[in-house]
Amino acid sequence: MKTVLTTLSLSLLFAAASQSSAVTLTFACDSVGQGYDECQKGANAWAKQTGNTVRLVQVPKETDQRLALYQQQLGARSADVDVYMIDVVWPGLVGQHLLDLKKYIPAAEVNRHFPAIVQNNTIGGKLVGMPFFTDAGVLYYRTDLLKKYGYNAAPKTWNELATMAQKIQAGERKSNPRFVGFVFQGKNYEGLTCDALEWVSSFGGGSIVDSSGKVTINNAKAVQALQAIQGLVGTVSPSAVTTYGEEEARNVWQAGNSAFMRNWPYAYSLAQDQGSPIRGKVGVAALPAGPGGKPAATLGGWQLAVNAYSKNPKEAASLVQYLTSVQEQKRRAIEASYNPTIASLYKDPAVLKAVPFFGSLYDVFTNAVARPATVTGSKYNQVSDAFSTAVYSVLTKKSAPGPALKTLEGQLNRIKGRGW
Structure with a gap:
């Protein structure tokens, strides 16, 4: 874990050092349950580390309405939103408007996640979303x-x-x-x-x-x-x-x-x-x-994607990398029972203490x-x-x-x- 944290911290510091000035990102995240608050906690932690600012926007609770809104924004090539939280079934619908994250996030970070979800988020060879949390009924x-x-x-x-x-x-x-x-x-x-x-x-x-x-x-x-x-x-x-x-x-x-x-x-x-x-x-x-x-x-679950028309793609990708990291997924699992997309966290004692059924229902989540x-x-x-x-x-x-x-x-x- 220490190695993961060190690697991630170094990458974030490098990203921060490469910025000529701080930027403000707009993030369309979650609105169901405690989703908005949890997104805000993670975004604030990244902002504190990098010196940037993240502004969360309220989104519709219903996924259908969210998708329609995002398709309208992306279809117009709007740069108003930098980072989107997208449903597991959306990459094929909006992928042409999303940044290829392979160019910004190290393969070692990508490969920590369940391969099937990474494959789901790969459209035409482009990694259009990083796994944020998975879901199953x-x-x-x-x-x-x-x-x-x-x-x-x-x-x-x-x-x-x-x-x-x-x-x-x-x-x-x-x-x-x-x-x-x-x-x-x-x-x-x-x-x-x-x-x-x-x-x-x-x-x-x-x-x-x-x-x-x-x-x-x-x-x-x-x-x-x-x-x-x-x-x-x-x-x-x-x-x-x-x-x-x-x-x-x-x-x-x-x-x-x-x-x-x-x-x-x-x-x-x-x-x-x-x-x-x-x-x-x-x-x-x-x-x-x-x-x-x-x-x-x-199978449910959500990914984080960067708008291809964002004016701050590096910073947006850095935010996505932080929010999908081991330590942030662990925090979200313990504090808000969000299913991680990283297999090792299903054996983490702190996670299993907070959410015992993650262990007993592991097969349900991975075979949804x-x-x-x-x-x-x-x-x-x-x-x-x-x-x-x-x-x-x-x-x-x-x-x-x-x-x-x-x-x-x-x-x-x-x-x-x-x-x-």
Whole structure:
């Protein structure tokens, strides 16, 4: 660790010494959970070391809205933002407007990160993003309530979850009418694509589009998956779950009004904060599986990228290098439960003490199910929107799963046209 810190400090000092004068960078980072504050802490630490200034800008919480904003800015070749935090599925969509970081960040630093994520961020030989944190969907559960109602482990299947959620909900509503069994991301946006991909995959229904580019979503296992989740809405999940994003689900859960929640790892540290009503009562497990299937977690995660039109590319790349470094990823893991993209940190005692499930769920994080962004390329947004809209129609009971997936199959084949 001392060698890493020394190497990084020297590179930062060199970068600082090479500046003729201090600069101000604009950073479009995070807005979910404690994301903005954590970005500010890291940016401030880099600024203190280098003598530069970083100005954070507020960004939309919904990834779809963020992408649209960034595409508008980058398409106009605007230099207003120097550094962007980009989703794992965006490199192919905006990569042509991003700096090749291979020219600024030493290969030794790049190679510390999971190779698959580095490869994901490499477009046409250009490294357009450095891994910042990775993500995979997990199941949160109330340890105290499971014990209270006679359960000694988290549900392994969706049927078990439904049964457990129903029993706990019925009991808790005697004293808390607002209590529900299970919350998730049911709003029509990218988050629903992530949740629904987990449901389908966990039933053995594959992905939306396979690795060869074939549309595969219209199959019996996928229909079963959507039937199962549709059955939860209005029973153990509130009807309003179809308006929930990450934060809406977390707010219900953290207030003590839900037995189970599907969300990303960031929610753990918030639930364990001083003052949290459920502090010390939080368990984390792999998401349930369907009959004959296995647990599935959608691969999430975010990268840091430098605007190709930035007027301060060296300084922007230096900021990215610092924020994606071992010591900064370790800090973020310990203080805010963000999944590192550096394998060694999953064995770090301080990290595992702060976030115990990082060790037990390591395989979940490293074998997560990817969204079909690579194979569908520039058409991914259309694919994801069509998929989430079809699933949303099922959750809101405007369509049955079978007809919804048949219609979706036709839509996706039209989007595919002559090829992705």
